[in-house]
Amino acid sequence: MNDNDFGLAARAWLDDGPTRMSDRAVLSALEQIHTTRQRRALRPTWRSTPVSIFARVAVAAVLVIAVGLVAGNIVRRQPDLPSVGGSPTPSPTAVSTPSPSPSASPAAHVFPALSSTFVSPTNGFTFGYIDRGGLKTAKELWDPVTQPRPDNTGAHDEPFDVVETGYSAVFKGASTVIPDGVSIDAWVDEYLWPRACGIPRSEQADITIDGHSGKIVECANHIEGTVVAGGRLYLFQLLHRRSDARAFFDAFVATIKLTPEDAAAPTSTPSS
Amino acid sequence: MDLALVEAARSGDEEAFASIARGYADRLFVVAHRILRDVGRAEDAVQQTLVTAWRELPALRDTERFEAWIHRILVNACYAEAKRASKWSANVVVLPVDGPASRDTTQDVVIRDALDRGFRRLPTEQRAAFVLHHYLGWSVAEIAENLGVPAQTIKSRIRYATSTLRAGLDADARTTSLTSRERMA
Numbered sequence: 098m099n100d101n102d103f104g105l106a107a108r109a110w111l112d113d114g115p116t117r118m119s120d121r122a123v124l125s126a127l128e129q130i131h132t133t134r135q136r137r138a139l140r141p142t143w144r145s146t147p148v149s150i151f152a153r154v155a156v157a158a159v160l161v162i163a164v165g166l167v168a169g170n171i172v173r174r175q176p177d178l179p180s181v182g183g184s185p186t187p188s189p190t191a192v193s194t195p196s197p198s199p200s201a202s203p204a205a206h207v208f209p210a211l212s213s214t215f216v217s218p219t220n221g222f223t224f225g226y227i228d229r230g231g232l233k234t235a236k237e238l239w240d241p242v243t244q245p246r247p248d249n250t251g252a253h254d255e256p257f258d259v260v261e262t263g264y265s266a267v268f269k270g271a272s273t274v275i276p277d278g279v280s281i282d283a284w285v286d287e288y289l290w291p292r293a294c295g296i297p298r299s300e301q302a303d304i305t306i307d308g309h310s311g312k313i314v315e316c317a318n319h320i321e322g323t324v325v326a327g328g329r330l331y332l333f334q335l336l337h338r339r340s341d342a343r344a345f346f347d348a349f350v351a352t353i354k355l356t357p358e359d360a361a362a363p364t365s366t367p368s369s
Numbered sequence: 370m371d372l373a374l375v376e377a378a379r380s381g382d383e384e385a386f387a388s389i390a391r392g393y394a395d396r397l398f399v400v401a402h403r404i405l406r407d408v409g410r411a412e413d414a415v416q417q418t419l420v421t422a423w424r425e426l427p428a429l430r431d432t433e434r435f436e437a438w439i440h441r442i443l444v445n446a447c448y449a450e451a452k453r454a455s456k457w458s459a460n461v462v463v464l465p466v467d468g469p470a471s472r473d474t475t476q477d478v479v480i481r482d483a484l485d486r487g488f489r490r491l492p493t494e495q496r497a498a499f500v501l502h503h504y505l506g507w508s509v510a511e512i513a514e515n516l517g518v519p520a521q522t523i524k525s526r527i528r529y530a531t532s533t534l535r536a537g538l539d540a541d542a543r544t545t546s547l548t549s550r551e552r553m554a
Contacts, residue, residue: 103535104503109477110484111403111504118398118412126394126416127387130423135381137427265391338387 120230120261127338128318209264211352217258220272221329221360225352230263238363239271239332241288257334266337268349272329274363281325289323289332298323306331307355320346327357375432378423386426390419397443403500404447406489410454414446421446437515440505444497444516451493479541487537491530498526499534 098106211225219235226232239256246253257269275281282298294316301312304322311324311331320335320342333353335346377385397418401411421442429438488496497516501507509527513520 098535098538103531103538106480106538107484107499107503107534110481111500113481114399114402115408116395116399118394118415122398122412122416123391123394126419127390129416129420130383130386130390133420133424135427136424338391340384 117230117263120263120265120267121336123265124267124318124336124338131318211348214352215258215260217270217359219361220256220258220270220331221327221355221357222270222272222331223352223354223356224268224270224349226260226268226349227262227264230261232261233259235271238361239273240363241273246289262345264345265339266335266342266345268333268335268346270331270333270353272331272357272360275325275328275330281330285323285330304350306333306350307353309355315343322346322350324355326355329357329360331355372432372435375426375429375435379426379429379432381427383423386423390423393439394419397439400440400500400505401443401447401450403504404444404493404496405450405454406485407454410450414443414450417446417449418443437511440501441516444501447497448493480538483537483541484534487534488530491533495526495530495533498523499530502527 209227209229211227213226213228214223215226215232216223217235219238233254235258236255244253244256254269256273257271259267259269261267275284285298294314296314298312301314304311304313304324306322306324307326309324309326311322313320313322318337320337322333324331324333333346333350335342335349337345339345371389374385374389378389394415397415398411401414401418402408405411405414418439422439425442429435488499491499498512501512501515502509507515509520509523512518513523516523
């Protein structure tokens with residue numbers, strides 16, 4: 098084999114292999130970035146013009162004055178602090194609120210057609226999806242009472258049908274039998290959240306999925322919709338890093354058909 | 370590459386960096402996979418690369434050098450990942466099991482298998498230089514500059530990698546030829 102043949106063989110061999118990173122891995126990286134602070138440069142990496150001694154002294158003087166003002170302000174506020182006990186008084190406005198995704202311009206809502214139809218073998222629903230990033234079907238029935246809560250890392254996803262869309266978003270859904278006699282909102286709040294940005298289900302926005310009234314909450318990097326049909330609670334989630342995530346979620350929701358009669362029967366009813 | 374996005378990300382705009390990350394993830398993954406030959410480890414290396422790039426971006430002096438800079442971080446992440454993996458993994462090579470194939474296809478499989486086995490025996494530094502040169506098409510000088518390594522070192526790494534892989538191919542060819550002659554006899 099001459100050099101040329103070797104080069105061609107090596108190139109062909111290197112070309113052969115996966116070319117896409119899973120959405121989940123990208124999302125996981127972005128989650129880490131979200132909690133990672135940038136290391137700020139201690140001094141500017143470049144300076145276009147030299148700074149005179151006078152300017153440096155002026156800046157230093159301004160800084161000294163600013164520090165003095167802040168210190169004086171703190172001293173003046175001391176009497177307002179609680180005099181007994183160490184714990185600060187909680188602010189009455191310290192209620193966590195969802196941070197919805199920034200709305201994007203309509204031009205950003207360019208989605209591929211959800212041309213493939215997925216029929217869940219266990220969860221009793223169908224939806225359209227994009228056959229691009231991969232699809233994983235649920236490996237077990239969902240029981241939020243006894244199973245760990247799903248998170249954005251993909252851990253505890255066994256009861257979920259999961260679509261890696263290939264568009265910086267993962268769509269997943271599951272359903273479970275609702276125990277007799279429970280309040281849906283209270284039950285959801287107890288066993289599914291506080292993932293939903295801490296918003297109780299009763300205070301979440303309304304959504305309609307396949308003609309059934311449900312609730313939706315938009316958090317920073319995920320959207321969650323819940324709906325009840327045929328005695329089952331359905332949960333649909335979109336984990337994402339898209340500015341137009343709500344429109345993306347709605348595109349999926351528009352294709353959902355709830356078929357509780359087709360859901361796999363649990364071996365035992367979840368305890369309440 | 371959108372320099373405005375890099376500038377914005379450098380100033381702390383997380384959304385801008387997310388756009389960059391989405392655009393670069395697959396490209397970085399392909400390079401990492403070719404170096405590490407493992408999907409999970411390649412994804413880990415890319416994740417580490419993106420986090421490091423985000424953290425260190427304010428220190429990047431010349432944003433036009435972003436692409437070279439992030440590849441340098443990637444290669445270092447691959448080194449770390451390979452080092453970590455070598456502590457845990459047994460050196461097991463899974464040979465492909467193929468059904469009936471034509472002569473040409475069989476030959477291709479034999480060559481690829483020999484390359485794969487040879488490549489896994491290479492030190493990660495040689496793998497990286499080989500991939501950057503043969504897959505990304507970077508010249509020795511570009512690799513040297515982008516990785517911050519002397520050109521002569523890069524040249525040596527590519528030469529050693531090539532000779533190891535070629536030796537593996539030649540050995541396989543001899544074995545195949547010998548087996549064919551024995552069958553004929």
